[in-house]
Amino acid sequence: MNEILGHFNYGIVILLMMMGLYIVIASSNLIKKLIGISVFQVSVFILYITFGKITGGNPPIIVDNVDVYSNPLPHVLILTAIVVGVATTSVGLALIVRIREAYGSTDEDDINDIDKNDNFYLKNRSTT
Amino acid sequence: MIANLELVIDICLLAFLIMIVFASIKITDLFAVTMLFGIFSFVSALLFLDLDAVDVAFTEAAVGAGFTTVLMLSALRLTTRFENVKHRHSLLGLPIVILTGAALLYGVADFPNMGDANAPIHHHLAPDFIRLTQQKIDIPNIVTAVLASFRGYDTFGETVVIFSAGAAVLMLLGMGHVERKQEPEKNLILWVVVKPMIALILIFGLYVQFHGDFGAGGGFQAGVIFASGFILYSLVFGETYARKVIPATILPRLSALGVLIYGVTGLMSLISNKPFLDYNALSSNPVGGQHLGILLVEAGVGLAVFSTILLIYYSFSGREVIHYE
């Protein structure tokens, strides 16, 4: 029982990661892919924070009469990782906006088709 | 008793998260998915709070639930709202996903139990951080101490990451043109309520900036909150006015200035031949030097984050919508 409860968080977080990754791969909409990546990343953040938790611990802010603090290092790492995540998301969204302006679609399959046409056109032009 | 309660909350929140993600797989309306993602971020922030990570919870709430959602909505305005369901490769994804999940499960099997105080990570570095923060830095918030002093180099990198994101978005979208944009209509209730709210938000931002040594918060969260005040102003009163308050053209420079403040603070210690980011060199009293260094560095982070976030928002909102048939 203890073993199951002790690993419960990990199991759920892994499920979340799998779902996030599934959205990235299965969906062909660019924005939804990006949301999938964000879900995947946030799940990894939860994993890290779970490492740092001590049962009965306190937030790592020094207060009188408290001895047990949760581990501050994962918190620091994840603060950095959150920033990195939002940076990637914003660049990704900006790219999507540009892609939509250039291709008229935000659907990966459509864009691939258009790309193929472009290639075909280029090849034909080069032979003539 | 409290520990058990924490566990119950933890399980409930995780169940919420699973439901939210499951729903967002199913739903094809991207507006709804975006809102669900906002809720997802917010619930995970609560989870972080439950797991004692107050600073992380704060950041996730401000960034994930707040800014990212706004950004995604701005992007949706410029793109299409519905996903094409026909183009789903459900089968293609499954093997990779299952393989990854299996690898993760395999790896996690040997982990120490969650919350186990005897796990190696709680014995190797963490006690030193807690002890040294009290001895040499003397601020209550250990996370801020580790962030700004022990691992200040990482945080410098983080500031540069956000700066580079600003540069990247600016390169992609430009600063936007407000002249041709439709301004929001006048709404008296919003106008009246939002004015004091913005004042409150800005004061709160300053509080978070300077209170980061003592409680949850710091430059990053403060920057996001400060920027959100201006974003609110721009949403309610129209972007033309917002850009009069803070012109978009100075934002990249402010962001660069933030990075420079951080970097130059680090370089100051080189003058007395101490390593980069050694704040002890900043003052004759090492503890005072640490305080000063953390203050300066957090100011740099706050400035860089505030201006970059606002810049990214301007870039998205100033872009014109192109309609395709």
Added chain:
Amino acid sequence: MIIIGWLSDVCLLLGGFLVLTGAVGLLRLPDFFTRLHAASVTETLGAVLLIIGIMLDTGLMLDTAKLILLICVMFIANPTITHGLCRAAAHGGIKPAMETKSPMQNSTPSDSKNIYENQIQTETGVSGKAPK
């Protein structure tokens, strides 16, 4: 002192009850506006009562001031947000379900959803395909 403890308990219970009704209302009520009504009750009164309960329970310290500030913000912000949402919904063309049908006569929430989606398609001519 005992009275304060009781008061705190009463506040917490009442707040909890209101939040619960809000949640039930959110699930059961037929259309956007009534659901929003349920949600706003939860937010404004339920949450504020809960905060007051906590305040009475913990006693006077610095955090009390923060909580009072929080109540002020909630009292101002929540009704405004609800107002904004309603206005946006009315602007977007959502009609209250009550006008045409009584909630008891099997009106489903999906009715209002459909109206909303049709509205979007006709109004802006978005090229994305609405799910059927």
Added chain:
Amino acid sequence: MNLMTHLPVLIVVVPLLSAALCVLFNNRKSAWLITLLASFFCFYASINLIQIVQEVDVIIYSVGGWEAPLGIELRIDALNALMLLVLSGSAVLVSIYALKSVEKEIPVQNQVLFYTALLLVKAGLIGICVTGDAFNIFVFLEISSISTYALISLGHDRRALHASYQYLIMGTIGATFILIGIGFMYVMTGTLNIQDLSQRLPVVADTSAIRAAFAFLTIGVGIKAAMLPLHQWLPNAYAYSPSVVSTFLAATATKVAIYVLIRFQLSLFGIEFSLLQMPFNKILMILGTIGILGGSVSAIYQSNVKRMLAYSSVAQIGYILLAIGLASEPGFTAALLHIFNHALMKGTLFMALGLIAFRFASTELSVMSGIGKTMPLTMAAFLIGGLSLIGVPGTAGFISKWYLVTALLDASLWPLALVILIASVLTLIYIGRVIEVAYFQPAPEGITQQKVPKSMLVALWIFALSNIYFGLYSDISLGISSLAVNQLMGVTP
């Protein structure tokens, strides 16, 4: 203040702060000048660092004055020094080259930001190389990646946007996998410092968590390094990005990822664990071989020369992986030599293509007919780079291939040596196609001698001549490589 002792951190901080200065001044000319100066500074620093490393073996620099496992330490040994030389050397040449190329290819309003992003990419890559902290690698990886996405998207073709997006998705998944791997190691040992980890890992090496960490790190880095089944992002990203960007990326980006791979495998997990206990050496050899053949064959079928060279990069990464997979001293030496030499030859080739794109706004094979007569200097440099890529004696490419083949024969794997030979023939075919079109087909009517800016030609020719120089006098590159290998083999338990 003694500048020399602070070089390990200054080599990262100077380009980072110069990037901020570029934005602050917001002027095209000064942005270029800042980029150039920062690049020269890095080059100067890297040469000094190499000299110091040859004397003292390892330079350790504790950032913030906190000792290693607590704070972040910068750790430079011969391997890092070699990478720094590759990075800063290419950065200098690319900066010289950038002035005219950027003026032509990049819209005016983006030019300052272009230099900013270029500096950030460079600083990020250098940061990855100097750091001795596992999490810090992730941070600097993201600095370079985010700027790279933006730079790739600046290509004039709309497919550049799509390529950049694909790279963003793949790259972010890769970075997150690295994050997972670091987390797994951290939870079992409680530390993030690579040196500290390498001492604490053997105790817990026999747990599933560490094996999973190993797998995630390898896949994550593999995506960044364009290891064969994970290479899909690379051809488009290289083919559609602006010339300056493709030159710099081709010369450096994937090599840094491979550096991270070597660092994780050898310094962190140790040869015993990573290459022999996990049967990773066999996997690497198989992937490498498939990469060599697959990349070379795909390259033959491309009509766009830039794309062809991108596929060729996939093949070259295959060589390096194959060499690492040998898990022997000559193998590692060959791998490091090839990292160095491949940067030289790909730099030359992409730069030459950039000059062609400068004149004809295209790198399709069809525009190159008769170019040997109209742009003789450019094409001659391309020829040198191509010969080096094939591995003709007297060029840098020959040295590393020679070492690789001897290493393979040492391990009595002669079928693989045969594969290298076949791959060389394939390389000959695709480079030969370009040469044939350029020298033996008549130029179209009306196209006469083409003028190209001198600064670009100078940069190109320095690159091209270094191919020959390091082909004839391989002492420098070989010396550092073997020193690095000795350190790697010695450090690992």
